[in-house]
Amino acid sequence: MKSPSRERFDDAQRPWSLFALFSVCALLVGWIALSATTDEGVSLLVYGLANLIVFTDAIDFGVRLYVHRRHTAVASELGGGETHLLSIDLAGARGARTGSVRVRPYAIIASIYNLEDELDEFMERLQPYRDHIWLISDGSTDKTAKRLQQAGWRCLDEEVNRHKPGALRHLLATLPPRVETVMVIDPDVRICGRHEGSVVDLERAIADLQRSGAAAACPRIAIERDGFLARFQALEYTLCFMVGRRSLADYGVTSGVSIYRRDALEWALAQHSMSIYAEDLENTVILLHAGERIYYDGRLVVSTHGPHTVRRWYSQRVGWYYGFLRLYTQRTRELWRIGRRAPFAMYNFIGYMGVLGLGLHVLRIASAALLLVSAAAILDGLFALGLLPTGRAINPVAFAGAIGSYLVLAVIALFTVVPRRERAYVGPILPIYFLYVLAHIV
Template sequence: MEPWTILVIGLLVLGISTPFWSFAGLLRVVGEWQNRSSPRQLSRTQESPIDPGEVAVLIAAHNEELVIAETIASALTLVPPENIHVISDGSTDSTAAKAMAAGVKCLELSPNRGKAGALKAGIEHFELADRFEVVLLLDADTRLAPDYLHTGLQLFKDPEVVAVAGRAKSLPERGRQGLAARILLGYRERLYAAVQLLIKYGQASRPANVVNIVPGFASMYRARILPSLDVEARGLLIEDFNMTFEVHAKRLGRIEFHPQAAVAYTQDPDNLAEYTRQVRRWTLGFWQTVRRHGLHVGRFWAMLALHITELVCASLVLLLCLPVLLISEMTEFVLLRPVDLLIGVVLPDYLLTVFAACSLRRPSLLLVGLVFPLLRLLDAGICMVTLVQAWTRKTSGVWVSPTRRLQHT
């Protein structure tokens, strides 16, 4: 196979968005260095534009008794208890009792409405849009970094910013882990590093404003825009893609993200069944949101179309590589050689692992990263299956309780 063909395969797997937005992010780094304007620098020298007392924390929870107390405890280090609002959505365990024991406000719903329905009920019941400047949406398994608000609120200095996307990191695991758990958690850490540092940081630059998700695990919205968002869009499995698309579709303002700001830690799946279920939920929710909103004229929608094209192309290439290689080995038609697969797919993928290992200072990723292409293959299969399901099946959005682990940071 010709070298240019290998290059095409590599570009189809990695896409052109990654190098493009990485360059945009690099320009942003240079600008912040010259102006000394990174969130951490500003938080050390300037007061926050919004006082933490003006921030409401909203936690939608369904059967989260194993983790809810620690999540509330992390929020209590940043805001007073009267600012924390827990929505126990059809819980049948001690979620509500633990929330009330922590001294925070708690609304119990029955029957189960799903996360989006619970968030909408909490926003309306506690009148958060009228009483607070900012609402922090927090998952029940998330721990906030001590400087989450000090750094995150700095991003609201720009009056055009209406949402701040939190930076996701994996909760550090304590104790011994099996090989499968180390591989899955390492793969998720690489995903966070690659997407957030190489793509999202550039997408959030002022001239661009094309961030496609404000993750619901730990992100902030200006309270005044919440009534303009269709938080409880029917038939969607997840709410965060839809809320982000709503911001762009209604031209409500700019979405900001910075790797040094609004950092939070989330509990990621440590077994294949839970991992598959979570990825299916995320990808199906994305395709459902695309189906609901469609594509429009504008910078965000153009970048979304490019992202969809790259996502589908990369998934198809990954899924077809092995069958084409097998045909090439069994017949006289040499369409793909093992060395082509190595150079065009495995090597570019491993370069992402090297980047993550260096940026996170996690050399252990270099070892487990050797099998990450297999997980990318799984992701590709889920992507294509859920693409079809988004247009052929309906979902209610009702909670499917995740399996939680007792964990201390």
Template sequence: MKRFQKIVFTINLLLTPLTIIAVFWSVANLEVSLTSFLLTIAFSLIIDYPRMLAKVVLLPIVEYFRKPPKLREPLRVSVIIPAHNEEKTVSLTIESVLENKYHWKQIVFVDDGSTDNTLAIASKYSDRIIVLSRAKSGMKAYALNYGLRAATGDLIVTVDADTIIAWDFLEKAVVYFNDPNVVAGSGNLRVLNEKSSILTRLQSLEYVIAFDIGRRLQSMFNTLLIIPGAVGVVRRSILESLGGYDPIIGEDFDVTLKVHKVRGRVIFMPEAYAWTEVPGTLGSWIRQRIRWHRSQMRILIKHRNFFFKRIFGTPGLIGAPDMLLMDVIALFIR
């Protein structure tokens, strides 16, 4: 798996010089003037290529000299697993957390009104985890907040019930929080059902590029705006001071912006791996992406006071405007 990730990482980095070579080859061999060609690709030259150059030049240098932190002081961790009708995967999720070698952990499972055997399966582990049940809320945030009330750890780790974490995930994540300036972190997410179809294989490539390259770069510039709901870490003191999770679809994006507003450092933890289920059919994939983009727009509007405010630092001055530009405006321009 690591070899595959390195190959994808290398291919993505080589895209920039190959693209530049292709541009000059096209000008030299096609009857197009350099000026006309540059005007045609002006938007990409201004917006896309600086990013690509950062990936090619800055990222490899920073990663070469970066040394993963070492555990100095163990912190207590509460892992909250919200679930609704996840009988097929919930057992794997719970066992992946139980098998984590980190000793200072508490596991809180919250069943959100499941109508299948999810609660019954989770209850089999009740001697080793806290199992809570509530009426269906329709929003993940309610289940998370319910679990937060039972949490006692210094750090809150949220894990979706269709996600499994690596056996050393908790230890790899905790070391970053020995730095008091770090208040939240994103795990390194991969695709669990990669071999199910061509679509899941493509999403696997997407996840490798988005996390191993995209989030590394965002973390470097302190513009990481989304801690994935599938696997993320937040200090409990910060989360409670913010009132927990707001009842909104896209609570992971929402809480990340709330953390940035209190000037907390949000980081990417490349050594902390987890694997999650992704849509296996085109229809379910389209529905997921529509849901993601709708919630993204809704939350950007909710946090519109975050834009271009010096008080919020680079996340407000660069991160949020960049997301609006690339994820919304650029789609229409292109």
């Protein structure tokens, strides 16, 4: 009998689901063709600006796939079966040693706050790793720490709320000296086993990091299947990790769930601003600037719940962008020095994050605005309202071309980077995923 956790991440590829997907795609193509028949001429400048989001995302997608192939070319030629899940040639990084992998002492650490209502579920998820877990109650005002201690879990009960970076720094100082590797997690994550999406178990991923000498490894984070909004976030996270982080070689970016060499994390937190905004990206910048290496290990999968409502989703993204803007303005010099270490580091940290993510964000908002006007023109034409005069600036072709092109890009991504077991889950939202992208930009 299949377990509930397996059902979350293991879709059977039903023919009807793919048929429904391609039927919707065909209808969308027909809609595009219908809107194009009403075209009275379109300005190439307006069309180019309106499709800036599509062009930049498509180019970035292709560049990252190519760069990952280059980074792991040697391992692929030697038949490395896990190469497509890693950002580096891990076999080369950890040496030619063979035989059983022995993991050295490690700890799983987390900062928790007022978790009493979800405590039973939290303990159930992490029970298999209980012997390695150290927790800190970061100024909780309920009985979180007391209940954990009564249940026999290691948990520091701190009255002062230091926020996550400060709490973890304090917790690290209390770990036994023998612990040399730490995995930082959030309270809502679940470490997936081999039957739930992971290719290796946790201890194998930790042992490989220990043998590689890198400062950190970032596993793949997947979104639990929980509502319509979760489908969009599931595809977004898949692209972020399977395309974005996987392309970065050993200039990777850590996340809220990452495995660190203990001394590297202690040093990073000693240099940290202690801000809760983009705190993981700040760890990355500190470590990479110091010459350390960080890689992506998609063989290990952890899952989490995304925001359930649009309001919470919007609040989360505002916090992300604020943290990104704060970090980039405060650590521009360090980011520039990281970029100078390698061509693709320059592309990612300066070109993509700095120029496109910040410098051209106003143009991307203008692009989204033009697309919304174009979409309004399509609806105006389809319902024969006659409210919007179509012309070179207000033209349905811009939106029709953008959503059609992004649909093609999304379908390519579905069959090239999305794991087979997840395709039927995210497939139905492909025709409207571009609208989610626009909402994210705005």
